[in-house]
Amino acid sequence: MNKTLIKNLKPRTKIYAAILLFGVLYVFIRIMIVQVDRNRPIVSFVSEWGKYGKPVTVEEIKAADIPAYTKFTVTYDSDNLASGFVTADIKDKLKKGQDVYFTDNGGTPCGKISNIGQELDINTGMFPVEVEFNALxxxxxxxxxxxxxxxxxxxxxxxxxxxxxISGDSYYLWKVDDGRAKRIQVKIASRDSYGAVIAEGIQAGDLIVVSGQSQLKDNDPVNIINREALK
Incomplete structure (x- = not known):
């Protein structure tokens, strides 16, 4: 098709010709891509896991001093003051002037204990305690x-x-030992918002899986993807 013939074509015909040309080019490109893909080895997650192990993120367990919080309930009286009652064992743990919080993981104090009664309240059988909040x-x-x-x-x-x-009344963690995942039963001393305190089953220095454990089976080889961060 020479230049004169192209110039004499109607605009609509030119558009159709351009669409046809792009269609032919697209088919040609797709054929080339398929041919390249056919020569490329197929890689699956299963084969990758078999070669390198299932990907997991781990953390090294370290012994640390953890604050433990005692909770009690108070009722707002007026302004920033509130009062409540606590049992004898809680009373013995509290101190006048001690900070109080709205959560059991610390943060910014919301007030202080302003008074702790030393005499038993005959109506409740508990000891009165007063809190002065930092704001209303x-x-x-x-x-x-x-x-x-x-x-x-x-x-x-x-x-x-x-x-x-968690399985019934039992608790388990996934531990990495010699490059393999081990499902370890543990005993819990306490649980709170700061986490679960482990009494038995693991020790300081153990590598515990914190992500990727849902795909694990006991004795699976694992690929620790945050290995560099542990050094």
Missing amino acids: FSASGSISVVFADTSTLKKALVVPNEILD
Whole structure:
């Protein structure tokens, strides 16, 4: 088709010709891609896992001192003041002037314990406690749960609650040992928002799987994808 003939074509005909040309080019490119793909080896997740192990992220368990919080309930009286009652064992843990929090993982204190009664309240059978908040957080008569840091768990082994594998009344963790995943039964001393304190089953220095455990079976080879971060 010479230039004069192309110039004499109607605009609509030119558009159709361009579409046809692009269609032919697209088919040609697709044929080339298919031919290249046919010569390329097919790689599956299964073959990759068999060669390198299933990908997981791990953390090394370290013993650390963890604050333990005691909670109690108070009712707003007026302004920033609130009062409540606690049992004798909780009273003995609290101190006047001690910070209180709205959560059991610390953060910014919301107030302080302003008074701890030493005489038993005959109506409740408990001891009165008063809290002065840093600001007016709620209306008079409202109830709030507050937390006080009352003890420290020494050299505790703590793991995130979400990585626990729970089966009935039993708890398990996935541990990496010699490049393989091991499902380990553990005993829990306590659980809170800071995590689960492990009493038995693991020790400091163990590598515990924190992601990727849902695809694991006992004794599976694993590929630790955050290995460099552990060094």
